[in-house]
Every structure is written in C-alpha cells, then in structure tokens.
Amino acid sequence: MINFNVKNKDHMLLIGFIIVVALAPIIMAPIGGGYPDLLQKFAIFGIFAIGFNILFGLTGYLSFGHAAFLGVGSYTAVWTFKLLTMNVIPALILSILFAGVFALLIGFIVLRRSGIYFSILTLAFAQMSYNLAYSVLTPITNGETGLQLRLHDARVLDGLFGVTRGEGLPSTSLFGMSMSGWSGYYFCGVIMIIAFYISIRIFRSPFGMMLRAVKSNQNRMSYTGLNTRPYTLAAFVISGMYAGLAGGLMAITDPLAGAERMQWTASGEVVLMTILGGTGTLLGPVIGAGVIKYFENIFSSFNDGILMEAFSWLPEFLQHAMVSVIGLFVGEGWHLTLGALFMVIVIFLPGGLIEGISRIGNVIRRWRKPKPLPTTEADTAASE
Amino acid sequence: MSILSVKNVNKQFGGLKALNEVNLEIEAGTVHAIIGPNGAGKSTLLNCFVGRLDPDTGSVDFDGVSLLGMKPHEINQVGVSRVFQTPEIFGDLTLVENVMIPSFASRDGAFRLNGWGQVADENDVRENAMELLEDVGLVEQCDTVSNQLSRGDKRRLELAMCLVQKPKLLLLDEPTAGMARADTNNTIDLLKKIAKRGLTMVIIEHDMHVVFSLAEKISVLAQGTVIAEGLPNEIKGHPKVQEAYLGGAHL
Ligand SMILES: Nc1ncnc2c1ncn2[C@@H]1O[C@H](COP(=O)(O)OP(=O)(O)O)[C@@H](O)[C@H]1O
Ligand SMILES: [Mg+2]
Numbered sequence: 001m002i003n004f005n006v007k008n009k010d011h012m013l014l015i016g017f018i019i020v021v022a023l024a025p026i027i028m029a030p031i032g033g034g035y036p037d038l039l040q041k042f043a044i045f046g047i048f049a050i051g052f053n054i055l056f057g058l059t060g061y062l063s064f065g066h067a068a069f070l071g072v073g074s075y076t077a078v079w080t081f082k083l084l085t086m087n088v089i090p091a092l093i094l095s096i097l098f099a100g101v102f103a104l105l106i107g108f109i110v111l112r113r114s115g116i117y118f119s120i121l122t123l124a125f126a127q128m129s130y131n132l133a134y135s136v137l138t139p140i141t142n143g144e145t146g147l148q149l150r151l152h153d154a155r156v157l158d159g160l161f162g163v164t165r166g167e168g169l170p171s172t173s174l175f176g177m178s179m180s181g182w183s184g185y186y187f188c189g190v191i192m193i194i195a196f197y198i199s200i201r202i203f204r205s206p207f208g209m210m211l212r213a214v215k216s217n218q219n220r221m222s223y224t225g226l227n228t229r230p231y232t233l234a235a236f237v238i239s240g241m242y243a244g245l246a247g248g249l250m251a252i253t254d255p256l257a258g259a260e261r262m263q264w265t266a267s268g269e270v271v272l273m274t275i276l277g278g279t280g281t282l283l284g285p286v287i288g289a290g291v292i293k294y295f296e297n298i299f300s301s302f303n304d305g306i307l308m309e310a311f312s313w314l315p316e317f318l319q320h321a322m323v324s325v326i327g328l329f330v331g332e333g334w335h336l337t338l339g340a341l342f343m344v345i346v347i348f349l350p351g352g353l354i355e356g357i358s359r360i361g362n363v364i365r366r367w368r369k370p371k372p373l374p375t376t377e378a379d380t381a382a383s384e
Numbered sequence: 385m386s387i388l389s390v391k392n393v394n395k396q397f398g399g400l401k402a403l404n405e406v407n408l409e410i411e412a413g414t415v416h417a418i419i420g421p422n423g424a425g426k427s428t429l430l431n432c433f434v435g436r437l438d439p440d441t442g443s444v445d446f447d448g449v450s451l452l453g454m455k456p457h458e459i460n461q462v463g464v465s466r467v468f469q470t471p472e473i474f475g476d477l478t479l480v481e482n483v484m485i486p487s488f489a490s491r492d493g494a495f496r497l498n499g500w501g502q503v504a505d506e507n508d509v510r511e512n513a514m515e516l517l518e519d520v521g522l523v524e525q526c527d528t529v530s531n532q533l534s535r536g537d538k539r540r541l542e543l544a545m546c547l548v549q550k551p552k553l554l555l556l557d558e559p560t561a562g563m564a565r566a567d568t569n570n571t572i573d574l575l576k577k578i579a580k581r582g583l584t585m586v587i588i589e590h591d592m593h594v595v596f597s598l599a600e601k602i603s604v605l606a607q608g609t610v611i612a613e614g615l616p617n618e619i620k621g622h623p624k625v626q627e628a629y630l631g632g633a634h635l
Contacts, residue, residue: 007502206506207499209477212477213477217474220472222435225494
C-alpha cells in the first residue's frame with residue numbers, strides 16, 4: 001500500500017517534470033525566459049545540481065570542489081570534438097567517464113575525512129586543479145585563452161565517415177542535427193529528464209537508503225556490518241559524473257573550455273542552488289538552479305541606464321539616490337542580491353524553496369478541509 | 385564449547401587501568417551476564433569485542449578467529465551484533481528503514497552498489513523488518529522518524545535492528561536502562577524467547593531482576609578485574625560481590 005503510493009507519486013513527479021521541460025518555452029515566455037540559451041542553461045545547471053544533491057543531499061558530505069569535475073567534463077568534450085568527431089554523443093560519454101575517473105582519484109583521498117575537513121580538502125583539490133589548468137597543464141587546457149576548436153583539428157571519426165569539412169569552424173551536432181537553438185535546448189532537456197529519472201531511482205534504491213544512513217549515523221552503520229567508505233566514494237563518483245555530464249553539455253552549447261569553470265565560485269554556486277531549492281529533495285536542486293540562473297540573467301542585465309529610465313518619474317535627486325542604491329544589487333553587483341536571497345531562504349525556510357512550496361500546499365489544504373491531519377516532517381520529505 | 389574466548393585482556397586510559405587481565409569464556413547458546421558497579425569497565429570490555437577499541441594486550445577470539453585488528457563492519461559480518469549503552473540508531477530515518485538497513489547488510493554484505501533496484505520492491509526485507517518491529521512492540525510506529533522515540537523505545541528499536549541480522553553473538557549493553565517496568569518485562573520475555581532459540585548473548589545489566597531472570601552464568605567485574613564468576617545462585621551470596629556493590633555507586 002505504502003510502496004504503491006511512493007512509486008505512484010514518483011511517476012507523477014516524473015511525468016510532471018517531463019511536461020514542464022517540454023513546455024518550458026511557453027511557460028517561461030511571459031516572464032521573459034522563453035529563449036533557448038537561457039533554458040539550456042537551466043537544464044545544464046539542473047543536471048549539475050541533481051548530481052551534487054546525490055552526494056550532499058543524501059550523505060551530507062558537502063563538497064566545495066565539484067566545479068573541478070565540471071571543468072574536466074568540458075575539456076574532455078572539446079578534446080573529443082577536436083580529435084574524434086563533432087557528434088555530441090562520444091563527447092558526452094567521454095566527459096562522464098573522465099570526470100568519473102577523476103572523481104574516483106580525488107574521492108579516494110578526500111573521503112578519508114568528513115565534515116568541515118572534507119569540505120576544505122575538496123576546495124583545496126579544486127583550486128589545485130584550477131591552478132594546474134593555468135600552469136603545468138597548459139598543453140591540455142590551452143591556459144588562459146581556453147581550449148578552442150581549430151579549422152585543422154584532426155576529427156578522425158568525422159574523416160572516416162566522410163563528413164565534409166566546411167569553410168569555417170564546424171558546429172556540434174547530433175547525427176547531423178545542429179545543437180544550437182531549440183534543438184540544443186531539447187537535447188539538454190532530454191538528458192536532464194534522464195538524469196532526473198536516474199536520481200529518483202537512486203533515491204528510492206537500497207543504495208540510496210544506505211547513503212541516507214551515512215548522513216544519519218556512520219557509527220551505527222559500521223556496527224551494522226556496512227563499510228561506509230565505498231558508499232560515500234560511490235556517491236562522490238556518481239555526483240562527479242553528473243558534473244562531468246553538465247560540463248560536457250556546456251561545451252556542446254559553446255565549444256570552448258576555460259579554467260574559470262573550475263573556480264571555487266562555480267563550486268559554491270552549485271552548493272547555493274542545492275540549498276536554495278531544498279537539500280535532499282528530488283526536485284529542489286533543479287528549482288534552485290533554475291531560480292538562480294533566472295535571476296542572474298535578469299539582475300545582471302540591468303544597468304544604470306535602464307534604472308534611470310525606470311525611476312524617471314521620481315524627482316531628480318530621488319531618482320539618482322534610488323539608482324545608486326539599487327545599482328549596487330544589479331548588473332555586476334547581482335551577487336549581492338543572490339547573497340541576500342540566500343540568507344532570507346536559509347533563515348526562514350531551512351528546507352529551501354521546496355519547503356516553502358509544501359507549506360503553501362498545506363495552507364491551501366487546511367483552508368479547503370477544516371480539520372486536517374497533522375503532517376510530520378517525514379510526510380513532507382516523503383511526499384516531495 | 386566456547387564461542388567467545390577472552391584471554392588476559394588489558395586496557396589502559398592514561399593512568400587508569402580500565403581492564404586488568406580479564407579472562408572470559410562465553411559458552412555457545414548461553415546467556416552470560418556481566419555485572420559490576422559503574423565504571424567497572426563493562427562497556428570498555430564490549431568495546432574490545434566489536435572493534436571500537438583495541439586492547440593493549442591479550443586476545444579476543446570469536447569462533448576460533450581473532451577479532452583484534454578487525455574493523456567494526458567486519459566483526460559484524462562474522463556474526464556479532466551489539467546494542468549500545470547510548471542508543472545508536474539512524475535518527476533521521478523511519479523505524480522500518482532502521483530495521484531494513486541491517487537486514488540488507490546481512491543479505492548483501494558490507495557493500496553493494498544496488499542503485500537501480502527499488503526498496504519498494506524488497507517485500508521480503510520489509511516484511512521481515514515489520515515482524516521484528518512487531519516482536520519488540522513498535523510496529524504501530526513503523527513510519528515514525530526514529531528520533532521521536534523515547535529512550536526506552538530507541539533501545540527496543542536497536543534490539544530489533546540487531547535481531548534482524550540473526551547474529552551468532554548478541555552483545556547487550558544495559559538493554560533495559562530507561563525503560564518503563566512494563567517494557568522491561570516485555571523485553572525480558574522477548575530475550576528469553578530468543579535465548580531459547582539458542583542465540584548466545586552477553587548482557588550487561590544493572591537491574592538484578594533482569595539479570596536473574598535471564599542469565600545462566602554471571603561474571604562480576606570491579607575496577608577492571610573479574611572478581612567472581614559462576615551460576616546465578618553462587619553469585620547471589622558471594623561475599624566479594626556484596627562488597628564490590630556496597631563499595632560502588634550502584635546497588
Ligand atoms: N574512551 C575512553 N577514554 C578514556 N577513559 C575511558 C574511555 N572509555 C571508558 N573510560 C573509563 O574507563 C572506566 C570504565 O568505563 P566503562 O567501561 O564505561 O564502565 P562501565 O562498567 O560503567 O560500563 C571509566 O572510569 C571510564 O571513565
Ligand atoms: Mg557502561
């Protein structure tokens with residue numbers, strides 16, 4: 001009975017998710033988000049956050065270095081474009097694999113510690129990777145310029161299959177279908193749906209249960225006959241592979257890989273997305289990624305000129321005052337807005353936006369039915 | 385035949401000798417109680433059995449294999465389960481999940497990457513867990529988050545978590561502390577039932593009612609030394625035991 005309900009709810013969630021991804025261009029149009037570049041960004045960061053949540057949400061291990069795997073994914077994809085083919089499938093597979101291997105190596109070392117020490121170690125490793133990409137590894141990463149496509153790249157597979165070389169730089173494709181514009185968005189959207197489905201499976205699997213046990217009580221786990229280390233390592237590698245996939249998709253949208261993708265700010269961003277949306281919930285990280293990328297897009301596009309116009313109805317001295325105050329929070333300063341938003345959420349909605357949504361849902365239900373059953377935290381967690 | 389054999393175990397914490405030349409033989413299929421005043425070293429001794437502590441010197445053999453140097457999960461996998469003095473449970477998980485996890489551990493071993501199968505399809509494991517929750521009287525709360533239980537209930541949950549593994553040796557560190565009288569009696573009945581099935585148990589207890597209802601053999605520990613050992617009637621009148629208890633904080 002209970003089992004049936006959980007499965008049913010998950011199916012509904014997945015179907016709803018697919019519908020939203022399919023109709024996103026229409027849904028997002030009224031609020032100015034209905035264009036492919038932005039939606040594609042939602043999908044890519046959604047994938048990144050879904051994967052990050054498998055580690056952080058389930059095991060509680062907070063990594064501050066996941067952008068390193070994103071970077072590895074991007075470099076791998078661009079190298080695949082250069083050496084093998086402009087077809088995106090091999091690039092994605094190799095991105096996932098390389099990021100997975102890299103995560104295995106790093107995870108093996110950093111998972112010797114937990115808590116804050118683990119976080120610091122991941123941060124240190126990611127910063128090391130970032131610095132290496134600028135120094136020793138320039139033959140692979142092309143340093144500050146970033147790794148780019150060239151006219152005379154080998155593209156061995158494309159050559160074998162007789163793909164004709166055009167005049168300009170080639171573009172990425174899925175068996176001939178160009179990966180720009182709407183086809184690019186829908187490709188990323190489908191991949192995100194698959195990624196989301198896999199995460200649902202993991203959440204509801206015995207493995208997922210073990211990961212939640214890691215977060216809850218590692219001591220009890222050991223005395224129960226479970227070796228915690230391979231569980232955390234597996235979660236670390238899986239989330240690293242998700243990050244690699246996201247990095248690969250970034251390179252598909254724009255076949256250029258730079259080391260700044262590995263910077264700690266990028267690692268921090270996925271942490272914010274996950275917490276903002278709702279750590280440990282299925283949907284939260286995707287929502288968090290969407291909200292942050294949406295606001296980033298809006299707020300960073302404002303400049304003083306637009307603001308001046310918006311406040312032109314005010315007397316001049318007030319207009320200038322308003323613009324100089326609000327100007328701090330938009331454009332380059334949009335991170336200030338993000339910080340404020342984040343603080344408000346963490347203080348008032350520690351469960352993230354998902355908690356906010358379920359609270360609103362409860363209010364509506366109570367309003368409809370005069371005498372509701374009290375819901376426990378467990379109910380909210382399970383119903384999500 | 386002895387299933388657990390402890391020889392000349394010493395353990396020192398700084399200047400404090402917590403265990404001093406402890407020798408102990410646990411017969412297979414019996415309930416063996418360890419009693420003694422607070423701070424006598426009882427929990428420390430159990431810690432040496434499950435890999436939480438390594439004794440400074442001495443040996444601990446289970447079923448002919450040395451437990452020293454083995455990791456806690458390895459020791460559990462060879463058949464030793466323990467209920468702790470302060471309940472060790474998965475506080476954020478529901479009761480039924482708490483019992484399913486040890487069940488998976490016994491079935492699938494120390495690690496299995498089963499990320500595609502669904503817990504909802506594991507009907508055997510779930511039913512098994514529900515049966516044990518029924519045994520310890522917690523079945524109605526099966527979907528409660530276990531942090532919300534009282535201390536006595538947490539202990540019963542932990543007992544179910546150990547029993548679901550069908551261990552060869554069950555170690556119980558004050559299993560009825562913090563329980564209401566009725567629950568204590570239920571727990572005694574449950575442990576008696578399990579003992580009848582032939583499970584070997586080592587039980588640390590302060591409650592003499594519990595000890596004398598269950599134990600077939602008793603060892604008395606005081607200041608890290610076994611000062612007496614024997615059948616329950618022998619221990620009851622033992623002068624050294626009286627003295628240790630009168631001298632200790634507990635009677
Ligand atoms: N990990 C530890 N570090 C230092 N001292 C300890 C440790 N564990 C136990 N002790 C000390 O060893 C003595 C025996 O403790 P314990 O085995 O818990 O006694 P009890 O018989 O009440 O279970 C106590 O004096 C206790 O303070
Ligand atoms: Mg004790």
